[in-house]
Amino acid sequence: MAENVRKKGSTYSYRINVKDPETGKWRTIEKSGFKTIAEAKAAMAAKKLEVVENPDSVMVKDKPITLGEVYKEFIEKYAQYDREQSTIKRYSCLFRNHIGMKWGNRQISTIKATEISEYLFAMTATHSYAYIMSIHKFIGVLWDYAYKHKYMKHDNFREIETPKEDSSDDFIEKIYTEEELDKMEERFSSTNLITAFKIGRALGVRVAECFGLRWSDVDWKKHTIWVKRQMVWEDQMWCLRNTKTKAAIREIDLQDDIYYYLKDLKEKQEEQKVSAGVAYHQTRIAIDNGRSKAKTIEENPDLINLKENGDYLSTDSAKVLFRIARDDCQIHFKYHNLRHTHASWLAEHSVPAIVTKKRLGHSKEETTLRYYQHITQGMRTDLLDKLNGDSEKDKAG
Template identity: 25%
Template sequence: MAREPKTNYEKNGVKYYRVTVTLGRDCNGKLIRKEFYGKNKKDAEEKKDQYLNGINEGLNIDFSNVILGNLMRSWLFEIVRISSNIKPASFSRYEGVFRNYIENSLIYNIKLSDLKSIQIQRYYNNLKSIGKSSNSIKYLNKLLKQFFNYCVDEGYMLKNPCSGKRIVIPSDEIVGPQDEEVEYFTDEEVKILVDGLSKHSLKHIILINLGTGMRRGELLALQWDDINFQSKEICIKRSLSKTYLIDEDGSRKKQTIIQTPKNSHSIRTIPFPESLLPLFKELEIKQKKDKLAAGELYVNSDYIFTTAIGNLIDVGNLYNSYASLLKKLNIKHKKFHALRHTYATKLFEQGIPLKTVSQLLGHSNIEITANIYTHVIPKQKVDAVEKLNYMFKSL
């Protein structure tokens, strides 16, 4: 018995199995036929049956007229938004990309059945020509790729126009050997900063950040149970962020939330220097005094860093107070994240191995750490080679 061929049709160089069904006749008496494509006969038949079942249930959808923007909005708000795998901050970024790059764009009204990779490529090239960065376009492409995967899985499209090497992200012009330097505090600036913190409200946050290198959100989400004072270790398992929470109708409201850290490697246990122990003790005493002073207005919680009435620290207020402090101390302004960079830089300067620093920082791989701290690693290599001088003392 002859075997059934796996494919029987080729389109744009790709082989498929095609089945055809007659749906009736149009007003001119012409037969209405619809084709279904699959990786093999079974796959194509399943798509055909799904479509016919939809007709029987009154769900006849003509995929040929589905508009990219309309379906992407439905996918984003009705599927992605309610997924247990999506964090509010991530969805806020997705919604922002859709709002800024898909709505009212050149590609919004394109029919999925007509969409080709070259149309996406031209759109990206146009974005680059009006000043959008490669990173912005790359993030847009990442979201579109996820959406088109959904479209392929649901039968709206035969293939993903953003998959493989079909799309090239326009590159930024190379300004120099390093477009953006990592900001960190010098030893002199650290001394000025530490000396100027004795009675400042940010004393504990800044000093503990310098001694642990935690991300801002990880630091502000710390609870007392996360600290092991005997082993001098901190368990990092949550993060605070201020982001837009978006309803299904697209309305946006900014809110402070607590969530799990950005990746699985961020959930970690790190040691802290013994010199930080008195700071935690001072914080305990301060919270008790705040509670007595606020009385019934005080909000009880297990968080370490709180306001005078027990609320979580507002990120915007933290940044404003931090910027004012640097200005008062005549230190050139650096992002709050520079405290974390300072921690890592000083570890490298003390000869701590790359892998260890990467694990302490909670990076997903050491390549990320190496790429960020290129300003320190070359000096480490020079210092390491200099240690071989002992072999040549007799020369």
């Protein structure tokens, strides 16, 4: 901003730019309330002289505010108006169990990057890389808030070191073989959760997205299904709310096997409803209408994942699949691994990354590309066959 003297209301003010001798950053000092231009100019000259004689007088000083106080202010004045409730709940959990427990009563400016790094590295013995990085990311959110509000003169977040990402071997181990998938599907076929498994296997949706699917999302003519929402536990009730990200809202093409399975399932559910009559359960579920809007209750939502008696299934139900797969199939099952498996299958079958990204609803391209980094021997052989074929054609030509 330009240095000047100007009129503000019935008085005058001055503005000068000063450089913090420690950080090297410029900031503006402005003072008002002077009755005349001459008085404002004299005060401005005096301030400039003060800065020359005592540069430290313009240094941004750390404020004696604790990390706990920064967190509380961030949630009350910012997050509740700008973040989803599920995100705020995650923040609360991370702060309560880790960040706040460790440094909540400390002045935020005194917390060193080295001690944060040591804490994150120590967690590798008990927690996943993804969970550790979620803590790291939230620390960045709080540090950025504190720095922008001038609660500390130096943001040391970039100095924090983090553990390395999971190795490629760990990544590959999350992919199920066709034999494992068939074995689990055969065992799950006698449960109410077979539909959720089939959808996860065929479409690679997230577990919350799967249980948020409704029959109205299916376009029978186009052979597609829309992912528009997810089912979450919120405010002590199961609720349908926005997807994880905007990119997660997507239309997925249905291959024949899952298309005709869903078509038969729809008819079967209609028959069950008629057959049960008044005994068929009438369900209700909350609908999240967005920030600052009250939830509404919807009677008999047309959810795809239902029990035979009409009760809806939730993401908690997927935990049953873990137990059955472990006890009866000797397979470590996690619903999200169906998503990994589907993405890897697409990569191995040379589906363009941009198509995979859209089908899975990834926000970032790098998330999709990591599946293409684990090229199988079959893909290498296929590539060589194509290259050798082209070479033969060139020779013949």
